[in-house]
Amino acid sequence: MYDLTHPVEPGMPTYPGDPIVEAWPNATVDDDGYSVTAFGMSTHTGTHIDAPRHVEPGGRALSTYPIDRFRFDARLVDCAVGPEESIGEGYVPETDADLLLFRTDWSDYWGDDAYYDYPYLSAGAAERCAELGYDVGIDAPSVDPMGADLIAHHELFRADCLIIENLTNLGALPDRVVVYALPLPLADTDGAPARVVAHE
Numbered sequence: 001m002y003d004l005t006h007p008v009e010p011g012m013p014t015y016p017g018d019p020i021v022e023a024w025p026n027a028t029v030d031d032d033g034y035s036v037t038a039f040g041m042s043t044h045t046g047t048h049i050d051a052p053r054h055v056e057p058g059g060r061a062l063s064t065y066p067i068d069r070f071r072f073d074a075r076l077v078d079c080a081v082g083p084e085e086s087i088g089e090g091y092v093p094e095t096d097a098d099l100l101l102f103r104t105d106w107s108d109y110w111g112d113d114a115y116y117d118y119p120y121l122s123a124g125a126a127e128r129c130a131e132l133g134y135d136v137g138i139d140a141p142s143v144d145p146m147g148a149d150l151i152a153h154h155e156l157f158r159a160d161c162l163i164i165e166n167l168t169n170l171g172a173l174p175d176r177v178v179v180y181a182l183p184l185p186l187a188d189t190d191g192a193p194a195r196v197v198a199h200e
Contacts, residue, residue, distance in 0.1 A: 002177070004179070004198055007046070008039075008193060009021065015142070021040070041193070043189050043191045044165075049062060049070075049194045056158070061187075061189055062189055062191055069162070070182050071178065072135060072179040073096070074177050075093065075175060077100050077103060079102055079104050086121065087102055087119055087125050088124065089127075092128040099164075100135075102121070104140055106119060118142070118146075120144055120145045126152035134161060135164070136162075138163075140165070164196060178200075179198045182195050
């Protein structure tokens, strides 16, 4: 089993402008006889799944998808790209997989400022994924470049394709795996943090 998820913890990286992750004791063993910790975070904290509602007016909420929608036959796509470079259409294979995992190794920069100089999908690559019906996962903060028009998001969501961002440990995977990306069951949201694991 491979864990493809960044841990959720205070001080962790968040997309610029998004809420920070906070935790505070609501009850403690010393004072109350039991411990309860409160967490504050966004729907796009850490390893998470984006739903169409994230950018599409009237888009579908993540909670409307059945649970089996989050099991994927996945194919790893190794991408030789550098900082702020696009992943071109040529990287999109024709395959019987339903999820493409774009491995850029950008998760190596997790916690560093360089993490936000990440590679992203070109408009052509996103359009091709949408055309072929692929859900998309990437080991970077977003499928679109920082401050851009979210073209890749729009292309994928209009085809009802899901997006998994901030993955990690893709370098450990074989070419084909089964992926479970189980989001927190938040009602009526634009996305949710997810525990993402894979097995051969």
